[in-house]
Amino acid sequence: MVKRLVATFLRGGIHPDPHKEATRDLPVVDFPASLQVTLPLIQHLGAPAVPLVKKGDVVRRGQKIADSPDSGAPLHATISGKVKNIDRHPHPTLAISQAIVIARSAEEPLVEEEWIEDPNWQECPPAEILARVREAGIVGLGGAAFPTWRKLTLPPDARVDVLVLNGAECEPFLTSDFRLMVERPREVLEGALVIARAIDVYDVRIGIESDKGEALERMGAELRRLPASPVEISLVSCATRYPQGAEKQLVQATTGRLVPLRCLPSAVGVLVQNVATAAAVREAVRFRRPLMDLTVCVTGPGVMQPRNVRAPIGTQLQELVDFCGGSREGTSRVIAGGPMMGRSLPRLDVPLVKGMNGLVLLTGPSPYTGGYDACVHCGRCLEACPLGLEPDQVGVYVEAGRQVETETFGALDCYECGCCTYACPSHRPLVQFMQVAKSAVRRSQAAKVLKG
Ligand code: SF4
Numbered sequence: 001m002v003k004r005l006v007a008t009f010l011r012g013g014i015h016p017d018p019h020k021e022a023t024r025d026l027p028v029v030d031f032p033a034s035l036q037v038t039l040p041l042i043q044h045l046g047a048p049a050v051p052l053v054k055k056g057d058v059v060r061r062g063q064k065i066a067d068s069p070d071s072g073a074p075l076h077a078t079i080s081g082k083v084k085n086i087d088r089h090p091h092p093t094l095a096i097s098q099a100i101v102i103a104r105s106a107e108e109p110l111v112e113e114e115w116i117e118d119p120n121w122q123e124c125p126p127a128e129i130l131a132r133v134r135e136a137g138i139v140g141l142g143g144a145a146f147p148t149w150r151k152l153t154l155p156p157d158a159r160v161d162v163l164v165l166n167g168a169e170c171e172p173f174l175t176s177d178f179r180l181m182v183e184r185p186r187e188v189l190e191g192a193l194v195i196a197r198a199i200d201v202y203d204v205r206i207g208i209e210s211d212k213g214e215a216l217e218r219m220g221a222e223l224r225r226l227p228a229s230p231v232e233i234s235l236v237s238c239a240t241r242y243p244q245g246a247e248k249q250l251v252q253a254t255t256g257r258l259v260p261l262r263c264l265p266s267a268v269g270v271l272v273q274n275v276a277t278a279a280a281v282r283e284a285v286r287f288r289r290p291l292m293d294l295t296v297c298v299t300g301p302g303v304m305q306p307r308n309v310r311a312p313i314g315t316q317l318q319e320l321v322d323f324c325g326g327s328r329e330g331t332s333r334v335i336a337g338g339p340m341m342g343r344s345l346p347r348l349d350v351p352l353v354k355g356m357n358g359l360v361l362l363t364g365p366s367p368y369t370g371g372y373d374a375c376v377h378c379g380r381c382l383e384a385c386p387l388g389l390e391p392d393q394v395g396v397y398v399e400a401g402r403q404v405e406t407e408t409f410g411a412l413d414c415y416e417c418g419c420c421t422y423a424c425p426s427h428r429p430l431v432q433f434m435q436v437a438k439s440a441v442r443r444s445q446a447a448k449v450l451k452g
């Protein structure tokens with residue numbers, strides 16, 4: 001069923017320039033088969049994976065090559081070839097980590113495992129769905145990299161009655177989720193139905209920002225073609241406003257329910273998944289196909305030919321940039337993810353890892369190179385914060401060396417959306433102040449626990 005609502009969250013938020021025009025109308029292109037991939041054993045939240053292969057082993061694309069004993073996710077070969085080494089390698093977010101390197105020669109054909117469709121996949125029992133999702137190594141593809149099987153394993157006392165799919169893609173520059181909804185809407189919708197079955201809910205709402213009209217149209221058209229189902233799927237047209245795609249804000253926009261501070265959406269009966277994760281879940285359950293490729297939006301003023309590229313996990317980021325024509329002179333910063341919540345990368349000789357959906361190359365000086373001024377108490381950061389925190393106070397306390405006293409101003413609740421920093425006329429690095437305060441408060445709490 002198609003429902004058209006226009007909704008948003010009620011507090012804070014900003015309207016940064018979307019900068020999506022460079023890639024939004026370009027179909028996703030496939031990266032040519034890589035000759036070498038580097039697959040870090042930690043690409044998810046949880047325990048690192050343990051190798052199941054050794055140097056010299058021959059592997060096929062799709063073969064499981066590492067598994068995480070408890071809380072993590074398995075890892076699969078994303079090209080066929082020979083295990084070149086298992087050693088420490090640069091990692092895009094962890095600086096360095098153990099990784100499995102697979103290499104092949106240009107003459108060798110790419111050999112992939114066979115994926116046979118399960119004819120009864122739509123009747124797959126919930127426990128089997130969870131098992132297939134785990135086996136496929138799927139993690140949250142909106143950037144969180146939390147193992148999806150864990151997120152779908154609800155505690156026995158959880159009362160979840162709504163599944164929200166996140167198609168907001170509110171980060172400036174990024175368009176990979178938009179292209180997915182335009183090009184492969186059926187996969188997203190079927191993935192939503194599989195997840196709904198896994199967690200036993202009959203109400204699915206897909207939040208898409210209102211400036212993504214083509215995605216709303218394509219998803220709506222495909223929704224009308226779906227066979228009748230007891231699960232009601234609604235498309236919710238959300239206001240174009242950052243951070244519309246943050247879990248708490250999306251839940252409020254799509255359901256009207258307010259997730260309390262320091263609580264997960266399940267506290268108000270909601271589970272949130274990204275649209276790309278839903279499409280990956282459908283592949284895992286329908287074909288038992290693991291997560292091997294990601295669509296990455298390689299964009300920004302520093303890229304010669306911005307585009308969305310579907311590439312094997314483990315491809316070196318420099319290769320992705322080269323595939324997009326290389327970087328322009330004057331490129332000063334590279335961000336993994338979007339510019340609001342992404343991480344600055346010091347180097348590009350690192351692999352593409354699960355959860356990475358954007359590579360933004362920026363030109364010009366960083367907003368922080370000119371330094372920052374004292375707080376002028378204008379209150380703009382307070383207006384911008386979607387959680388009602390007090391970043392101005394946290395900043396002042398951190399500067400005074402009183403980080404541990406910032407808990408009352410919300411340091412532990414901050415999810416680092418960057419709205420406050422964006423709004424501050426004194427260019428104060430409020431997110432960084434929040435990060436400093438958060439770790440100081442956590443250290444202090446841990447010390448108290450240890451003392452008893
Ligand atoms: S970064 Fe933290 S304090 Fe700043 S607006 Fe976002 S949630 Fe609020």
Ligand code: SF4
Pocket residue numbers: 374375376377378379380381382391392395423424425426427428430
């Ligand atoms: S926006 Fe900046 S200057 Fe204004 S109150 Fe917040 S920290 Fe102070």
